Amino acid sequence: MERAKWEITHIPEKPPVSPTHQPTVDVLASVVDPKLANTLVRRLNQIAPLENFCHVKRIQKKQMQGGKTQLAIILCLASENENPLDGIPNDVLELINSYQLSAFITKVCKYAALSKEEWEEQCKLWPTSYHPPTYNIEGITGFSEEDSQSVFSFMKSAVKLAKSDDGQVVNAAVIVDPSVKQIIVSACDEICSWHTPMDKTSVEACCLEQPDIATSQGVVNGVVSHETLLSKGPPDEPKQLYTGVSCLYPWRWAEHQSHASSYWHPLRHAAIVAIEYSAARDRRLFPGLGQIGNQSNQLDHTLSASISSQAKRQKTNLKKVEDVEKLDAHYNGFHSDAARPYLCTGYDIYLVWEPCAMCAMALVHQRIRRIFYAFPNPNAGALGSVHRLQGEKSLNHHYAVFRVSLPEEILDGGDHHFDIHINLT
Amino acid sequence: MASLGEENLPGTLAFMELAIQQAKLALDSLEVPVGCVIVEDGKLIATGRNRTTETRNATRHAEMEAIDVLLEQWQKNGLSKLEVAENFSKCSLYVTCEPCIMCAASLSILVKGFKCTGGIMATEAVSLLQRFYEQGNPNAPKPHRQSVQQVLH
Numbered sequence: 341m342e343r344a345k346w347e348i349t350h351i352p353e354k355p356p357v358s359p360t361h362q363p364t365v366d367v368l369a370s371v372v373d374p375k376l377a378n379t380l381v382r383r384l385n386q387i388a389p390l391e392n393f394c395h396v397k398r399i400q401k402k403q404m405q406g407g408k409t410q411l412a413i414i415l416c417l418a419s420e421n422e423n424p425l426d427g428i429p430n431d432v433l434e435l436i437n438s439y440q441l442s443a444f445i446t447k448v449c450k451y452a453a454l455s456k457e458e459w460e461e462q463c464k465l466w467p468t469s470y471h472p473p474t475y476n477i478e479g480i481t482g483f484s485e486e487d488s489q490s491v492f493s494f495m496k497s498a499v500k501l502a503k504s505d506d507g508q509v510v511n512a513a514v515i516v517d518p519s520v521k522q523i524i525v526s527a528c529d530e531i532c533s534w535h536t537p538m539d540k541t542s543v544e545a546c547c548l549e550q551p552d553i554a555t556s557q558g559v560v561n562g563v564v565s566h567e568t569l570l571s572k573g574p575p576d577e578p579k580q581l582y583t584g585v586s587c588l589y590p591w592r593w594a595e596h597q598s599h600a601s602s603y604w605h606p607l608r609h610a611a612i613v614a615i616e617y618s619a620a621r622d623r624r625l626f627p628g629l630g631q632i633g634n635q636s637n638q639l640d641h642t643l644s645a646s647i648s649s650q651a652k653r654q655k656t657n658l659k660k661v662e663d664v665e666k667l668d669a670h671y672n673g674f675h676s677d678a679a680r681p682y683l684c685t686g687y688d689i690y691l692v693w694e695p696c697a698m699c700a701m702a703l704v705h706q707r708i709r710r711i712f713y714a715f716p717n718p719n720a721g722a723l724g725s726v727h728r729l730q731g732e733k734s735l736n737h738h739y740a741v742f743r744v745s746l747p748e749e750i751l752d753g754g755d756h757h758f759d760i761h762i763n764l765t
Numbered sequence: 766m767a768s769l770g771e772e773n774l775p776g777t778l779a780f781m782e783l784a785i786q787q788a789k790l791a792l793d794s795l796e797v798p799v800g801c802v803i804v805e806d807g808k809l810i811a812t813g814r815n816r817t818t819e820t821r822n823a824t825r826h827a828e829m830e831a832i833d834v835l836l837e838q839w840q841k842n843g844l845s846k847l848e849v850a851e852n853f854s855k856c857s858l859y860v861t862c863e864p865c866i867m868c869a870a871s872l873s874i875l876v877k878g879f880k881c882t883g884g885i886m887a888t889e890a891v892s893l894l895q896r897f898y899e900q901g902n903p904n905a906p907k908p909h910r911q912s913v914q915q916v917l918h
Contacts, residue, residue: 534836590870590874591874591877593846593874594846594847594849594850595846596846603836603837603840604840604846605833605836606836606874606875607829607832607871607874607875612824615822615823615824616822616824619820619821619822622821623820623821683821683823696870697866697867697870698866698867698870698871698874700866701865701866701867701870702823702824702867704866704867705817705823705824705865705867706822706823706824707823729866
């Protein structure tokens with residue numbers, strides 16, 4: 341049996357194209373005398389600048405037989421008409437005549453390379469420049485072994501939560517502060533169990549589920565090896581339907597059975613609930629700040645009451661988390677504004693399934709830095725499967741998106757697929 | 766959430782005026798001034814306004830607030846999921862700013878294929894937003910935005 345490998349892949353802003361099938365455009369070029377190259381490039385950059393083709397180099401250097409180098413230079417873009425010589429600007433024509441250049445048509449790649457593989461293919465046609473993604477988010481150009489293990493651990497926490505609900509699989513979300521490798525909050529789909537803000541007792545009840553955080557916390561710093569994970573096939577498309585996963589079936593909420601004892605809410609997908617918990621945590625840890633005026637209303641009172649009892653409960657169950665949070669709050673006493681997070685700036689979220697458009701946009705609003713998801717969402721996924729929100733240039737915030745590939749068997753009933761050796765050295 | 770036709774223009778304007786009142790309430794609380802109302806059979810049944818600053822939850826847009834009011838109310842009244850779905854499909858939403866992708870997606874989860882009209886009382890809605898951004902967003906991180914006055918000088 342094949343050993344399954346956990347892998348992290350970046351989901352880029354544009355759909356990937358095969359490196360060998362990148363779109364090209366025709367240009368007019370000419371071999372030139374190396375002595376003239378400098379003069380010609382300077383002149384051409386004035387009279388025929390390669391606008392929108394900043395990635396294309398003006399000069400191509402070729403090693404010829406016998407150790408000689410040959411230089412070729414792009415004169416201008418070729419016209420798309422039948423006769424490619426038609427649209428040549430007069431200045432360029434003059435240049436061709438005065439230097440006796442013999443122009444030919446060749447192809448260059450239309451878009452800047454997004455990966456090293458693309459760039460290597462591009463240079464086979466005509467040299468281009470390649471700049472790895474300029475927005476500096478860790479992981480886009482690869483993860484260190486230590487960071488990979490930490491990503492896998494957090495994803496494991498999310499998968500565990502996704503399975504914990506009465507045997508039914510739901511989506512789960514874990515928000516993490518990667519700078520201290522610590523879970524901020526975790527949440528599951530709650531479309532069948534909504535505890536309205538006014539309903540104090542049920543807010544407490546939902547916090548009871550949180551000891552899960554404590555158990556998953558333990559693996560964060562451990563070295564995880566994945567050798568016992570077994571996979572029977574490619575981990576790409578889930579073989580089951582997983583109808584309980586809200587983001588997979590956002591429009592089927594009216595068909596779900598709900599618990600008679602609680603309210604339901606079609607929009608309480610795991611990511612939305614996690615955002616709500618992290619906002620509640622922010623208000624709890626930094627109570628004074630951000631209160632505009634003196635308008636503490638009923639909602640605020642109810643929430644803070646239930647949150648403080650949540651804190652008490654966590655004290656017994658989550659000693660570790662609570663201590664760190666106390667430390668946070670203590671630190672905050674001296675550096676109030678600096679320590680307080682602005683929404684989820686700098687935080688990562690781990691989701692078992694690729695989020696739908698509602699959740700993906702909610703995560704833009706809350707300023708999440710990186711999104712990791714395990715399974716693609718072919719029905720409604722907004723981060724690569726159906727839509728690609730991370731490529732939406734008009735939005736005011738951009739996160740980096742990664743897929744953590746793992747064997748689907750990890751979702752099966754028993755815990756034996758989860759028996760990852762944890763080596764706490 | 767079907768839009769009203771031309772013949773209902775006075776009604777449309779009256780409900781949008783109520784949505785703008787909600788947006789003003791948001792502005793008074795130093796929130797991004799966006800407000801909305803939900804109307805069923807010509808009757809206002811829910812209001813909502815932006816609460817992102819107060820809650821520190823950037824998803825608490827006016828639409829989400831109003832939707833929550835209805836979900837809670839209808840369930841208190843004992844309505845089933847199918848009845849709630851049916852009710853939502855008979856409602857109209859008036860909001861002072863074009864819904865963001867999150868809110869539009871939320872609305873489409875509740876009512877698949879709703880109809881949409883834009884530009885109603887746009888000037889009033891925009892001027893509220895201008896007033897907000899002139900005073901600067903006190904909730905945004907420090908170096909982000911200069912106030913308009915600084916830019917002009």
